Amino acid sequence: MALSTIISQDPDTFIAAFAGSIIFVVSAIDFAVWARLLLFAASMIVGLICSEFCAQVLSQLSHKLLGLVLNVPSGVGAVISAAVAVRLLMYLTTRPKKVGSIFDHRFSKGEK
Template identity: 80%
Template sequence: MTPLNIINGPKPSQVAMIMALSTIIGHDPDTFIAAFAGSIIFVVSAADFAIWARILLFGASMIVGLTCADFCAQVLSLLSGKLFGLTLDVPPGVGAVIGAAAAVRLLMYLSTRPKKVGSIFDRHFRKDEK
């Protein structure tokens, strides 16, 4: 793979497409299908957005689901052991569904700004501004 030349390199859209394709290609088909299903679940539950926003959020949800599939599966395995005393080996496909359905919604929740309180990021990382 050739190194990126910032000045004369490929356009950002080409880099984004290459990164998205490398994310998709590097996973098993069952993980891909599970991330797709989780993205569909997210888009169906995101009826409060315009159609173009839902399309963009679908893509983001799909990429996040593929990227964090193993992490979410490990967290689910750990939680099943801690909460229920069960030793489960959660497959990455289940992690992809959970990650794709929840990650974008979680990030949107953390970045919302209620009128009186502000976002969670504002409360913890910014000092009082008036």
């Protein structure tokens, strides 16, 4: 709670970003401990920074898709953005056995 006053975030947003980061760390058992700690920190930072944006996107999606007018709190946006951010980055940089990474496929077309 003391860190949330230093960072000037709402306590619920800070706790939600922490929870989203914990969700990531618990599910990422295929990484070393030091890598999980670094990814935890990145997930926490993204959760804090993108909480308002993600909450607004969720509000708009609920209105467009379901016809519901919802005011999604920033804490929900923090959980979603913290849990999804690093997973999305990991998805973009993984190398499947035969296909390769999305980045490799895009940038290596000219090279043979």
